[in-house]
Amino acid sequence: RCEEEDVEMTEDAYAVLTRIGLETSLRYAMQLITAASLVARKRKGAEVGVEDIKRVYSLFLDESRSTQYMREYQEAFLFNELREHLGGTG
Secondary structure (H helix, E strand, O other): HHHOOOEOOOOHHHHHHHHHHHOEEEEEEEEHHHOOOOOOOOHOOEEEEEHHHHHHHHHHHHHHHHHHHHHHHHOOOOHHHHHHHOOOOO
16 A cells, blocks of 8 residues: 555554554554544654654544544533433433
């Protein structure tokens, strides 16, 4: 994917991205490549580094972390208020 996007990446960044891909999904890891490339360009870096990967990982949630976040904070979201207003539980 890096070749298609014309993205240069350090070996350490590749390793971190590979681990993320194994623990989450290949699609999520590929999406991080583009975002990390933009972060690297913003800082005027020649290649994507580990810090760029960490930055985008903290900004964009994968499916598992997104689900966990929704469970933790579901009481604060509008759909919960609608459920309470309608008197339902599910």
